[in-house]
Amino acid sequence: MNGLYIERRTMHEGPLSRDLAYHLFTRQLPGKIVVIADKPIIMLSVVSKQWQRVIRVAQRERASTLKAVRIQELTRSLTHMQRLHMRAYNQPGNGDGSVTFMEVADAMQNPPDCKTLYITHRVDDETFARLIEHMPAGALVVKY
Amino acid sequence: MAIITCPGDMPPHAAICVICNKEMPMHALSAGLYDADYRQAFACDDHFREPNRLIIGWTDFVVAERQRHLRLHANSLLLEEHDEWFIY
Numbered sequence: 001m002n003g004l005y006i007e008r009r010t011m012h013e014g015p016l017s018r019d020l021a022y023h024l025f026t027r028q029l030p031g032k033i034v035v036i037a038d039k040p041i042i043m044l045s046v047v048s049k050q051w052q053r054v055i056r057v058a059q060r061e062r063a064s065t066l067k068a069v070r071i072q073e074l075t076r077s078l079t080h081m082q083r084l085h086m087r088a089y090n091q092p093g094n095g096d097g098s099v100t101f102m103e104v105a106d107a108m109q110n111p112p113d114c115k116t117l118y119i120t121h122r123v124d125d126e127t128f129a130r131l132i133e134h135m136p137a138g139a140l141v142v143k144y
Numbered sequence: 145m146a147i148i149t150c151p152g153d154m155p156p157h158a159a160i161c162v163i164c165n166k167e168m169p170m171h172a173l174s175a176g177l178y179d180a181d182y183r184q185a186f187a188c189d190d191h192f193r194e195p196n197r198l199i200i201g202w203t204d205f206v207v208a209e210r211q212r213h214l215r216l217h218a219n220s221l222l223l224e225e226h227d228e229w230f231i232y
Contacts, residue, residue, distance in 0.1 A: 003151035003152070004149065004151060005149065005150055005175050005184060006147070006148050006149035007146050007148065007174060007175055008146065008148050009146065009174075009189075019192060022192055022195060022198060023192075025198070026175075026177060026198070026202055027175075029177055029178070030177065030178055054195070054199075057195050057199060058199050060196075061196055061200055061203075065200075070200070070203055070204060070207065073203050073204075073206055074203055138151060138184065140175045140184075
C-alpha cells in the first residue's frame with residue numbers, strides 16, 4: 001500500500017466530525033491534510049465548529065496547568081490551531097488550505113498529495129487505490 | 145479498531161503509546177505526530193474518550209521530543225534548520 005499507515009476509526013461517542021477534529025489535533029504538524037466527504041462544504045462547516053471546541057479545551061488546559069513548558073507548548077499549539085486554514089476544494093477565492101475538504105470525484109481527478117488523508121465514507125478498492133496513489137511513503141490514511 | 149496497516153516488509157505488531165507509555169497492539173493505537181527522529185508516534189485509541197488527557201498527553205510528548213531534538217542537534221551551527229519539524 002505505498003508504504004502508508006492505514007487507520008480505521010470507529011466512533012467512541014459523538015459525531016464523526018468530533019472524532020475527526022480531535023484526530024486532526026494529533027496530526028496538525030505533519031504536512032497537508034485532505035478530507036474526502038460526500039458533502040465537503042457541510043463537513044467543513046461541522047469540523048470547523050468541532051475544531052473551535054478543541055481549541056477551547058486546549059485553552060482550558062493551558063489555563064489550569066502550572067507547568068511552564070506545558071503552557072509554552074500549548075500557547076504555540078493554540079496559535080497554530082487558530083491559524084489553521086480549512087477550505088473546500090471548489091470554494092472560489094481561496095488558495096491552498098492546510099486542510100482541504102473535497103468530494104471523491106474531485107479527488108479521483110486530482111489524487112491528493114498529502115501527509116494525512118481522511119476518508120469519511122465507504123469507497124471501493126479501486127477508488128481507494130486511486131486516491132492514495134500520490135501520497136508519500138509514511139503518510140497516513142484514516143478510514144471511517 | 146485503529147491501525148490496520150503499517151509500511152515495511154516486517155511491520156510492527158505493537159508500539160508504545162506516547163500518552164500512557166504502555167506497549168499496545170497496533171490495532172489499539174492511533175497515529176499522531178512524528179518524534180524527534182521523524183518516526184511515526186502513536187497513542188492509544190482509547191485516549192480519544194478523554195479529550196483533556198489526549199491534548200495534554202500529545203503536548204507533553206512534543207515538549208519532550210523538542211528538547212530531545214535540540215540535544216541531538218546541539219552542536220549544529222544551523223540549529224533552526226534542524227528545528228523545522230517543530231515549527232508550527
